[in-house]
Structures are given as C-alpha cells and as structure tokens.
Amino acid sequence: MRSTILSRTRHWLGASALALLVGVGGVSTAFVLTGQAANAQMQNAAQIVVPQAQVQQGFADLVEAVKPAVVSILVEAEAPGRTVQRGGRDFNFEFNFPDLPEDHPFRDFFDQFGGPNGPGAPGGQSAPRRFMAAGSGFIISDDGYVVTNNHVVEDATKVTVVFEDGSEQVAEIVGTDERTDLAVLKIEGEDLPFVTFENDLEPSRVGDWVVAVGNPFGLGGTVTVGVISGAGRDIGGSNYGDFLQIDAAVNTGNSGGPAFNVNGEVVGVNTAIYSPTGGNVGIAFAIPSRTVKLIVDQLIEDGTVTRGYLGVSIQDVSRDIADSVGLPDARGAIVREPTEDGPAGAAGVESGDIIIEVDGERIDDALDLSRTIASKAPDSTVELTIWRDGAETTISVQLQQLDETAAETPEQPTPPEALPQAATALGMTLVPNGDGSGGLLIQDVDGDSAAAQRGFATGDVILEVDNKPVAEPGDFDAAVQAVRDRGLNTVLIKIARDGEARFVGLPIGDTE
Secondary structure, eight states: OOSSEEEEOOEETTOOOOOOSOOOOOOOOOOOOOHHHHHHHHHTSOOOOOOOOOOOOOSHHHHHHHGGGEEEEEEEEEEOSSEEEETTEEEEOOOOOOOOOTTOTTHHHHHTTTGGGSTTSTTOOOOOEEEEEEEEEEEOSTTOEEEEOHHHHTTEEEEEEEOTTSOEEEEEEEEEETTTTEEEEEOOOSSOOOOOBOOTTSOOOTTOEEEEEEOGGGOOSEEEEEEEEEEEEOOTTOSSOOEEEEOSOOOTTOTTOEEEOTTSOEEEEEEEEEESSSSOSSOEEEEEHHHHHHHHHHHHHHSSOOOEEOOEEEEEOOHHHHHHHTOSSSOSEEEEEEOTTOHHHHHTOOTTOEEEEETTEEOOSHHHHHHHHHTSOTTOEEEEEEEETTEEEEEEEEOEEOOTTOOOOOOOOOOOSSOOOOEEETTEEEEEOTTSSOSEEEEEEOTTSHHHHTTOOTTOEEEEETTEEOOSHHHHHHHHHHHHHTTOSEEEEEEEETTEEEEEEEEOOSOO
16 A cells, blocks of 8 residues: 555545545754864865845735635536545445435435435436535636636536635636646636736746645635745656646645746646645645646637647666667667557657657656657657667657547467477576567576566567567577677667567676
C-alpha cells in the first residue's frame, strides 16, 4: 500500500475527510559556523550576494482586487447506481430492498439508494446516484468565460457559479480536456470582473510568492499564501506533467482555483494535493499558466483540444543507454518503435534513434517529448534532432492529429513449442525465439550478473543488439564484440516483454 495519496481536490458536499494511508517522515540536520571558524570558511569560498527582498506589508490589497473574479463552482451530477461515495471514496453495496408503500416512513431512506427497484431487487435496474460537489474557478474575460478543473465538472448535469456576493448563475460547459484536467465554463454578463495570466516572457520562479484563492471544504472564498516550491513536477495520473508545486494551503474544494503572483496575475490553476491524510501538508500542485492559456484558447474557439501526433513509442535515456551509443549526456527520448503508418516512421525515424531536440528546443526525457509534440498543431512540420550512429542528424516530420480515443493493444508473444540448443552470453542463457517473430529468447539469467541487475528476466526476447537484429546466439556474440572493438563498455540491447519493446544499456566490460 502506498504511504501517501495523491488526491484531486474537488469537495464532496456532506462528506467527511477519510484517511486510509499512513505517511512517512524524515529528519534533516544542519549546522552553523561561528566565530573564527566562520571567518575561515568565508575566506576559502566566494561569498554569495543575494538581492535584498522586497518586504510585503501583507496581501490584503491584492486579495481585495482579485476576489471578485474568483468564484465557487457548485456541481450537480449523476453516477451509476450501486455506488455511494463517502470521504472521497466509492463504496459498492448490495441491498435487497423491501417493496414499501409510498407513505411508509422508511421509503425515502431506501429510495436514496435506488429504492425497491435498486440494486439487488428482483428484476430491478440500478438507479443513477445523484450527488453535489463543490470546487473553485475564476473569470478570465469580461463576457463571462470561467476556468476550472475538468474533474470538478465531470459527470455534471448542472453547474452553478457562485459569486463573491452570494449571487448565483447557471453556467454552460464550453469544453473540457481530461489530459490536462482543465475546463471552460460560460456565464452571461457584461463588464464582469476578470483576472489575467502572467506574462510568459517573465514567468514566476521557484521561491516566488503565490496567493491561492478558492473554496476549500465548501467554505467559500478563502485565501492562503505560500511560495512556489518546485517546477516541472510530474505527478501520477497526468499525461504531460509539468506542474508547479506550491506550499500555499490547498485543500478539498480548492480544485480549479487560481494561484496568483504578487502582481495579481494567475500563475497556475490548483488541481491536486499530495497528502498522507487527505488534507493539506504543504504539497500542492498547480497547472502552469502557459499550459492553461494554450488549452483554454482552444476550448473557447473549438470546444475541444487538438494535439500533434508524432507516432513513436518512447522511453527515457538512462546513463547505461547513453554510454552504449556514445551520447555525452543521459537525456532525450529513445524510440522503441515508430508506429505503423505514423508520420515519424514515414519521415525516416528508426527504432533506436534518440530524439534530443524538437525545433531546436532541448528534450530532457520521454515526458518532455510528449509535452512538446502535444503542444504543436496537427499538420505542422517539426525538425527533430536525432542521435544516431554516434552523431547528430536532423529529420523533418509533418505531424498528424492525435487520436485521443485510440488504444493500442500489443500482440502477446506465443511461447515456443520447442527450444533449440542454448548458448550462454553475459550471464544469460539464450536460444533462438521459436515463435517465428525473430530474436533470442532468454531461457535463464544468472542472478549475480549485470543482466540480472539491469532487469533482464527469463522469458524476455532480445530483438536487437547495438541496433542490429539478432536471431542466433552467434549474432549476439558478434554484435557485442563489435561494440568492444569500438572501445565501448556498454551495449545497447532492445528487448521485448509482454509484447512491449524497450531499450536497456548492458555493461559488458572487457571480457565476457
């Protein structure tokens, strides 16, 4: 069981907090040099000069200015029957409901769970479960466009925007984007108070103040203050990562609310918390404004979001992989396979290529590549800088549109009916793969070998060694020797497990 929980921050009205997981703690130490020791230390190191911080006399003026544009979001929604949510968790129940008369005092009680025709009743159908939830949002235009989280309004049958003065207005859902967890609503009005996003040319930095305004626990407009603790965070459940981490108190019901800089500009949309208790522990995540603007503009214009599609399966470049191909830095995204009929394969991208730049922009890892390509328009052309055969090369690729609903099902390898004679290399017992798909089947792995330490396992299929297909143990030996002859101590191996291919850098030393 995980020791912490990553929780979306929509508040279920009437639900109490429920913590099922135990957190972990840590201890840190520090020391201070005083007197002569401190002076001696300073003489041996260049002194760091820190610009004097501007002392803030509170944030009341900022809050007073922006609060009229921050709204509460009330959601009426339906979910399938037979499910009851308490404390943010779903519980499934099976009941045999009595067939009570209309005026029976317990009729209303049973009806909330589906009534006599609910789950468990003979021939009955599961009735939808109706519930209410609360979140936060903010107005971004004088004609009434409102930004919030997708998970705040998903499954909604009715969305109501509540203003600072308590007035309400039913909102229309203009569009939602599940991948970035953003949604745009529309309310009627003219000359409405609204807030703006920060300038992309002068983005907030780690250590800058942030002021979060929202609707925690359904209490209404609440203000908390903190700093940006980190940037570029990748959190579970996100397709593209790149979150701001903030320590301003963000709790259930803050979802969709804005985080402001000291100029009253929106730097992010609060969307999730990381907590062992379900409440705030000083770790919250906000979608950065540059991402929000990109998605919101598309939702307002088209109601949907379109993304570029490169057509590759990729993985991060480890230090071993970088060493095996002579790449100076362990960065970029290595191509496992170009997708069949995809734009990358058609343009000449090959398995084993490492994409290190897109349009001159550095790529750090696979997630970075996914984010970068997704931000490009379909049908646009991108320049990929690729590391191949020990050198950089450039390939132009015209992107297609990402099919958000496509789901790839890898073919499962069929175990061979009979195993040919085995051979041993680098701590692995290898035999030709007998299922007709090629490669070498790993029949056994020495537990003390480098192969075992790097995760090679019985049943894996070695497809390529040093980007060369292998079908016989002799092919494996020849490819490894060629790598040694080039003066490298790590060989790049492409293996398949459960139908999915990946690359691993395997140290080979000077001798087998």
